[in-house]
Amino acid sequence: MAAVTLKGLTKKFGEAAAVDRLDLDIGDGEFVSLLGPSGCGKTTTLRLLAGFLQPDGGEIRVDQKVVSSASVLIPPERRNMSMIFQSYAVWPHMTVFQNVAYGLKLKKLPGGEIAKKVERMLRLVRLEALAARYPGELSGGQQQRVALARALVVEPQILLLDEPLSNLDANLREEMRFEIRRLHEEFRITTVYVTHDQAEAMVTSDRIAVMHQGRIVQLGAPEEIFDRPRTRFVAEFIGKTNILRGKLENGRSVALGDGLKLQVVAADNLAPGKEVFVCLRPHSVRLTPSAEEAEAGRAKGMNLFDGVVQRRVYFGDANDYIVELPAQRLNLRVVAPPTQRYEAGQKIFALADPQQCVLVGEE
Amino acid sequence: MSIPGTRVAEWVAEARGLGFKRFDPTLPVWIAAALFVIFLMLLPLGAIFTTSAYTEKGLSLGNYVEVFTDPAYLKAIWNSLIISFWVGVIAVAVGSLLGWLVTRTDLPFKRAVRALVMASFVTPPFLGAFAWMLLAGPNAGLLNNWYRSAFGSETALVNIFTIEGLIFVMALYSFPYVFSMIANVCELISSDLEDAANILGANKWKIALTITLPLTAPALIGGFIVAFLHSLSLFGAPAILGLPAGIHTITTQIWAFFQYPPRLDLAAAFSVPLLIATVGLIALQKKLLGRRGYSTVGGKGGQKRLLKLGYLRWPAFLLVAAILSLSVFLPYGILLKAALSKAWAMPLTADNFTLGNFSFTFFEYSDTRNAIVNTFKLGILTATAGTLLATLLAYITNRQLLRGARYLSFFVLAPLVIPGIVLAVGLFIAYTRPPIVLYGTIWIMFVAFLTKEMPIGFSQTESTFKTIHPELEDATRIIGANRLRALKDVTVPLARSGLIAAWSFIFIGVIRELSASILLFTPSSKVVSVVIFDLKEEGQIGAIAVLGILLLAVSFLIILSVQWLAGREFFAGSRG
Numbered sequence: 048m049a050a051v052t053l054k055g056l057t058k059k060f061g062e063a064a065a066v067d068r069l070d071l072d073i074g075d076g077e078f079v080s081l082l083g084p085s086g087c088g089k090t091t092t093l094r095l096l097a098g099f100l101q102p103d104g105g106e107i108r109v110d111q112k113v114v115s116s117a118s119v120l121i122p123p124e125r126r127n128m129s130m131i132f133q134s135y136a137v138w139p140h141m142t143v144f145q146n147v148a149y150g151l152k153l154k155k156l157p158g159g160e161i162a163k164k165v166e167r168m169l170r171l172v173r174l175e176a177l178a179a180r181y182p183g184e185l186s187g188g189q190q191q192r193v194a195l196a197r198a199l200v201v202e203p204q205i206l207l208l209d210e211p212l213s214n215l216d217a218n219l220r221e222e223m224r225f226e227i228r229r230l231h232e233e234f235r236i237t238t239v240y241v242t243h244d245q246a247e248a249m250v251t252s253d254r255i256a257v258m259h260q261g262r263i264v265q266l267g268a269p270e271e272i273f274d275r276p277r278t279r280f281v282a283e284f285i286g287k288t289n290i291l292r293g294k295l296e297n298g299r300s301v302a303l304g305d306g307l308k309l310q311v312v313a314a315d316n317l318a319p320g321k322e323v324f325v326c327l328r329p330h331s332v333r334l335t336p337s338a339e340e341a342e343a344g345r346a347k348g349m350n351l352f353d354g355v356v357q358r359r360v361y362f363g364d365a366n367d368y369i370v371e372l373p374a375q376r377l378n379l380r381v382v383a384p385p386t387q388r389y390e391a392g393q394k395i396f397a398l399a400d401p402q403q404c405v406l407v408g409e410e
Numbered sequence: 411m412s413i414p415g416t417r418v419a420e421w422v423a424e425a426r427g428l429g430f431k432r433f434d435p436t437l438p439v440w441i442a443a444a445l446f447v448i449f450l451m452l453l454p455l456g457a458i459f460t461t462s463a464y465t466e467k468g469l470s471l472g473n474y475v476e477v478f479t480d481p482a483y484l485k486a487i488w489n490s491l492i493i494s495f496w497v498g499v500i501a502v503a504v505g506s507l508l509g510w511l512v513t514r515t516d517l518p519f520k521r522a523v524r525a526l527v528m529a530s531f532v533t534p535p536f537l538g539a540f541a542w543m544l545l546a547g548p549n550a551g552l553l554n555n556w557y558r559s560a561f562g563s564e565t566a567l568v569n570i571f572t573i574e575g576l577i578f579v580m581a582l583y584s585f586p587y588v589f590s591m592i593a594n595v596c597e598l599i600s601s602d603l604e605d606a607a608n609i610l611g612a613n614k615w616k617i618a619l620t621i622t623l624p625l626t627a628p629a630l631i632g633g634f635i636v637a638f639l640h641s642l643s644l645f646g647a648p649a650i651l652g653l654p655a656g657i658h659t660i661t662t663q664i665w666a667f668f669q670y671p672p673r674l675d676l677a678a679a680f681s682v683p684l685l686i687a688t689v690g691l692i693a694l695q696k697k698l699l700g701r702r703g704y705s706t707v708g709g710k711g712g713q714k715r716l717l718k719l720g721y722l723r724w725p726a727f728l729l730v731a732a733i734l735s736l737s738v739f740l741p742y743g744i745l746l747k748a749a750l751s752k753a754w755a756m757p758l759t760a761d762n763f764t765l766g767n768f769s770f771t772f773f774e775y776s777d778t779r780n781a782i783v784n785t786f787k788l789g790i791l792t793a794t795a796g797t798l799l800a801t802l803l804a805y806i807t808n809r810q811l812l813r814g815a816r817y818l819s820f821f822v823l824a825p826l827v828i829p830g831i832v833l834a835v836g837l838f839i840a841y842t843r844p845p846i847v848l849y850g851t852i853w854i855m856f857v858a859f860l861t862k863e864m865p866i867g868f869s870q871t872e873s874t875f876k877t878i879h880p881e882l883e884d885a886t887r888i889i890g891a892n893r894l895r896a897l898k899d900v901t902v903p904l905a906r907s908g909l910i911a912a913w914s915f916i917f918i919g920v921i922r923e924l925s926a927s928i929l930l931f932t933p934s935s936k937v938v939s940v941v942i943f944d945l946k947e948e949g950q951i952g953a954i955a956v957l958g959i960l961l962l963a964v965s966f967l968i969i970l971s972v973q974w975l976a977g978r979e980f981f982a983g984s985r986g
Contacts, residue, residue, distance in 0.1 A: 097888055123887040130888040136881035140903050149899075150889035194885075201889050 049127075049204040049237050050075045051096070055105030058091055065091040067261035068105065076235040078228075080248035083258035084284065089241045092258070093207050096239060097130050098123040109205065129198035130207040133214065135190045137182040143169070143193050144178040150201035168200040171230070188219045195227075199234065208240045212247060224250040245285045249273070257281050275312075278408040282326035289332075289380050290407075291325040299401070301325055303377065309350050310401035317406065324407050329382040331403035334368065334395050341396035350399045354379065356389045370397055440811050443802040444818055450861050451821045454836025455828070458685070461839050462678035473679035483680065486658040493577050493648070493659065494641040500581035501637035502630055504733055505588025511726060512589075513596035514622065515717045518727050523734065530737040531586035532965045534922040535579070536646025536939065537958045540946065541741030542579045543650060544748060546570035550755050552744060571655040576648055580641045582737040587640060588633030595629040596622070614717055628698055635695040639688055643829030645925035646939070650946065660684050661831045661925060668929055674839055681832040688827045742962075748955035767952035771960075778953055780934075781941040782960070785921050788852055788937060792859040793917040797909055799860070800867035805897075808875040822868045825861050830925035833862055838929055852935045858926045863916040870915055874908025875901075907975055914968045921961055 051073040058066040066088045073079050081089040094100045096107060098114065098121055106116035114121045129150075138146055144165055151161045169175045172192040182190055191211060198206060208227070212220045228251045231238055242248050248255045249269040256263045257272060257280075265277045276282035279290055293301040293309065297319050301309045311325055335341055345351040354370040357378065361367075366388060368381045379397060389395055465472040477483050511517045512524055545552050548566040557567035569575060599622060608617060645661040653662055660680065667677035719726055748754035751762045771778045803822055807815045825833060837858050841848040848854035878901060886896040902909070924939035931940045938957050945954045 097884075099884060099887075122892065123884070124890045124892050126888070128888055130885065132881040132885060134879050134881050136879060136885035138882060138885070138900055138904075140900075149886070153890040153895075197885075197889070203889075207888075 049110045051205060051237060051239070052108040052111075053092075053096075053105070054108070056092070056095060056102055056107060057104035058088075058095055058100060059103050064261050066095065066102075069262055071256060071263060071266070073237060073239065076237055078231050078238045078240065078251060078253045080240045080242060080252040080255045081258055082242055082245060082248045082255050082285075084243055087258040088261040089243075089258050090209055091261075093130075093209050093239060093241045096205075097128060097207055098126050126205075127203055128205045128207060129201055129203035131191075131194050131198050131209065131211045133210045135182075135187075135194045135211075135214070137185075137190045137193045137197070139182050141181075142178065143174060143180050143182070143185070146182070146193055147196045147200050150197060154201070164200055165196075168196045171199075171233075172196045172226075187215050188223065191215060191223060192226075195230065199230065199236075203236060206236045206238045208238065210242055211240075212242075212244070220244075220247075227251050257284065259284075274403075275405055276326055276407055279324050279326070282405070282407050287329050287380065287382075289327045289329065291327060291377070293323060293325060295319050295321050295323045295406075301404075301406070307352070307372065307377075309399075309404055310348070311404040311406055312402055324409065326405045326407045327379075327399055327403060329367075329380045331399055332379065332381040333398045334370070334381055334383050334387060334389065335398065336389065336393065336395055338396070341398065344396075344398040348401065350401060350404065352379070352397045352399075354395055354397060356391050356393045356395050358391055359389065361385070370395060372397075439802065440806050443799060444806060444812060447799065447803055447818070447864065448821050450857070450864075451824045453840045454833055454861070455685075455824075456836075457839040458678045458681055458832065458836040461675055462682055465675065473675045474682075477676055477679045482658070483663060486660055486663040487683070489573065489652075489657060490642055490659040490661070493573060493580065494638045496577045497580045497584050497641040498634040498638035500577065501585040501588045502634045504581070505585035505633060505637070506592045506626065506630055508585070508730060508733070509589045509592030510596055510618075510622070510626075511730060513593050514618075515719050515726070516723065517719065517730065518723065523730055526734045526738050527586050527589050528969070529966070530583060530734070531590075532918070532962070532969065533583060533737070533741070534646065534924065534939065534961065535583040535644055536650060536924050536942065537745075537922075537961065538583050538737070538741050539579050539647035539650040540942065540954060540958065541744050542570050542575070544744045544754065544951070545740055546575065552755065555755065570651055573652075573657060576651045576657065579651060580644060580647050581637075583647075584637040584640050585737075587636045588630075591629045591633045591636070592626055595626050599625050618717065631698050632695050635691050639691055642684065642687070643831070643925065645831050645928060646943070649928075649943070661829070664831050664835060665928060668838075674835070677835050678839065681835050684829055685827070685832055688829060692827050745955045745958050748951050749959055751952070754951045754955070764952075767956050771953045771956040775953065777936065777944075778938075778941055778957060781936045781938045782957075784852055784935060785938040788855055788859060789917045789920040791856055792863060792920045793913045795856075796860050796863050796867045796916040797871070797913045800864060800871045800912055801905075801909060803864075804868055804871035804875050805901075808872060809880065819868070819872075823865045825863075826865045828862075830862055830923065831929065834858060834926035834929040837861075837926070849930070850932045850935070854930050855927060855935060855937065858930055859916075859920045859923060862923070862926060863919045866919060867912045867916050870908060870912035871905070874905045874912075877908075878904050910975060911972050914972045918965045918968060921964065 051071075053069055053071040053073075056066055056069040056071075057064060069088075069092060071079070081092055083089050091100065095102055095115060101120045102115055102117060104117055106113050106119075108114065109126070113119050114126060138149070141149065147165045147168060148161050151164060156164075166175065166178075169178055172195055174189065174192055174196065177185065177189065182193065185193065194211070211227075212223050215223060224247050227240075231251070240248070240251055252269060254266060254268055255272050256266045258264065259280050265272060265281045267275075272281065273285055276285065276288075282288045282290065291301075291303055291309065293303040295317055296302050296308075299310055299313055301311055301323060303309055309325060317323060333344070335344075341351055341353075352370075352372050354372040356368055357371045358369040359366055362385075364385060366383045366385055368383060368389070370379045370381055371377070372379060381397065462473050463469055463471070508523070508527060512520050512527075517523065543551070546554065546568045548554060548569040548571065551566070551568075551570065553568065554566040557563060570579065608614075612620065643661065645665065648657070648659040649662050649665065652659060658666065660683075664677050664680055667673045667680065744754075747758050749767050750764065751758050752764045752766070753762060756762050772782070773779065800822075803818060806812055807819050807822075810816075812818070828836075837854060838849065840846070841854050841857065848857060882900055882904065883896045886900050887893065891899065921937075922939060923937070924943065927937050927940050928943065931937065936944070938961060942954050942957050945957075
């Protein structure tokens with residue numbers, strides 16, 4: 048087990064910085080996801096951690112010891128880490144057993160002990176029946192589990208995962224997310240998980256670091272990232288969202304124009320009069336055709352808009368509406384339960400809890 | 411001034427960390443391989459340029475002036491251009507027709523046709539030229555004899571010792587290059603593209619003309635350039651068929667400069683235009699293919715349907731069979747006949763039959779026996795060293811192990827644009843004088859072959875490494891193996907069949923090499939191709955035929971084993 052510290056980490060490819068002065072503290076036994084769109088530098092960060100790349104600036108420490116910097120590079124084979132690759136990288140010329148045993152052989156463990164450890168690990172990932180197979184004879188999910196077993200059997204201090212589920216089909220992907228979390232709870236290995244899939248990060252992680260253009264733009268627990276996005280980028284990258292533009296009047300109120308006002312979660316660090324963006328999740332808006340209900344909501348301090356249903360799309364488990372707010376010709380996206388059914392052209396009231404209206408920065 | 415003790419200790423520890431932890435024990439290997447190949451390529455080229463630019467008076471253009479004002483030398487250049495142009499035209503016509511018929515139509519016996527085109531490809535052009543000398547020589551040529559006895563004519567039907575004869579034979583052994591390029595492109599064009607035209611109302615012939623042909627246009631031009639360059643650099647065929655009629659080409663002229671009294675300076679000066687023309691044309695080809703070559707054609711193969719030739723099916727097959735009989739059946743037949751008869755021009759009756767040519771060539775005649783030993787020794791040495799070096803180099807460029815690794819492939823591929831005889835001129839000059847004297851040993855030929863075959867070995871190993879995902883190796887390292895261990899345990903086992911293929915390609919390239927050997931051999935270091943050339947002067951037709959058959963048999967045996975090996979590769983298509 049080990050704690051990892053990234054300080055001012057920088058890696059350039061040519062002129063462009065793929066990782067740009069990145070800081071991150073990962074606690075012993077913690078599971079942290081690096082989440083971001085492709086090209087945000089998350090895989091580069093992981094490869095820097097593994098020692099496949101040398102940073103141009105900053106440093107990586109494991110338990111206070113520098114393992115990577117512009118002048119020091121402990122090679123990957125001496126870092127006591129394991130990694131799971133996007134392509135699985137299961138060796139096609141070795142059987143499942145040989146694949147998993149390889150790392151133990153490198154450690155020169157006696158044969159009997161190797162066999163015992165490999166068998167236990169294969170049982171854990173439910174592959175014991177396939178030990179003699181070659182990877183070519185396995186499905187994608189089974190190959191992925193071989194990769195997991197191979198990485199875990201060497202009892203690494205740190206486990207690195209590089210988009211390990213992106214080549215699997217949707218059902219298997221969902222199953223493997225829980226599998227990865229289960230194994231983490233069993234071993235408590237310090238883990239860094241790279242993904243572009245927010246659901247994967249939500250299910251598996253203790254904390255999520257959202258990356259954009261080589262930097263971490265927000266770091267926090269899954270709920271925090273989702274409910275309190277700090278920037279427009281984070282809000283739009285994680286889940287669907289409405290972004291409303293307006294002017295901050297005082298700490299709690301935003302003018303959207305044409306007299307339309309929105310009460311928001313208190314923002315202490317912003318000066319009144321500034322242009323701001325408000326993130327309002329489609330799930331957080333409640334629609335109602337009844338004026339009484341709307342008034343009752345307003346009385347309880349909810350934001351109230353009246354608008355017209357512009358479009359409805361039926362998804363089976365939900366209705367997806369676009370509501371036009373006539374005041375500003377502003378479109379609000381709303382996700383409502385399938386039982387709430389309104390037709391295009393119908394007048395409607397939309398209610399939103401100020402607690403769900405979050406000010407976000409431009410970047 | 412004093413430094414606190416702890417600071418010193420820290421500094422020492424850090425310096426040690428810098429020095430020892432960062433040092434990759436495999437680094438010297440990579441650097442040595444890279445430097446070696448750069449040296450290998452630069453030395454002969456440097457030798458050519460310096461020799462060509464020096465006369466007795468010191469630095470001067472005198473050699474160039476002499477070479478490019480003498481009408482005889484200009485005639486040789488002109489001959490080369492004319493011959494190569496027509497070889498290019500014929501090769502494109504024949505190669506593209508066959509390539510299209512084999513990939514896009516319902517031509518019968520397609521597999522056999524492909525195999526026979528492959529056979530033409532493998533046949534050394536000098537051997538083909540020799541066989542056609544026996545077939546179509548004006549006096550004793552077999553076809554002319556038949557013609558005379560059938561029609562009672564006094565004159566010969568064809569004379570192979572002419573520019574036309576030379577063009578004909580060289581085209582026979584150049585068209586397979588165009589064939590393979592066209593066949594590759596045709597296999598990538600999906601029928602969707604053709605269907606799109608069909609829906610708009612084009613019939614099948616119109617589709618072939620307006621869609622398929624334009625899509626293959628870059629490959630056609632590329633094919634022309636390759637065939638042109640191939641024939642420009644050939645030495646054997648023009649020497650066998652042109653010299654008896656007093657026809658010189660650039661390559662035979664360079665060879666003539668080496669005959670007594672040798673004029674190395676002129677040979678070097680004469681090599682430079684050939685080199686420049688080759689570089690220029692390759693650059694042009696790259697540009698043409700790069701601009702629009704694969705954007706339309708590339709990607710998935712897509713569904714392909716075959717064009718029904720209808721009533722043209724069998725006439726088309728007969729045409730193909732006729733072409734292949736000119737490049738394969740007739741030459742192989744005459745070689746076999748010559749190898750098995752006492753008098754090659756007489757009918758092969760029981761009286762005329764003999765195995766004496768084989769025992770003479772293999773056991774009795776020391777020249778041929780030594781040449782066979784030398785050839786296979788060189789083949790094995792070069793193929794082994796070449797594969798090893800190519801593996802290291804391809805690994806460097808593929809994994810970007812050294813700064814500037816991209817530029818390394820430029821040096822490795824340079825011999826592609828250096829005709830064999832030009833390379834030999836450079837090596838001859840470079841290695842006949844100190845500090846490195848290799849002339850007179852087989853080692854100068856080893857260096858020549860190693861240089862010449864490096865591109866094919868390198869491309870083969872490079873494409874093999876490309877198919878091996880780097881993560882397979884990373885996965886080895888992260889759980890505790892260093893780079894050498896990763897190479898040994900994962901990369902090399904996975905690349906095995908590709909490396910064997912590289913070895914075989916180099917080996918075949920070496921045993922059929924003539925144009926460099928012809929300048930570099932000495933009596934003790936003759937190889938089979940050179941002996942074939944020599945024996946022709948002595949009229950030892952039977953022995954030449956035996957040696958030719960030996961070369962062909964070994965080549966085919968190796969190609970078939972590689973194909974068999976590739977076919978049974980169990981993890982060939984697996985993921986990872």
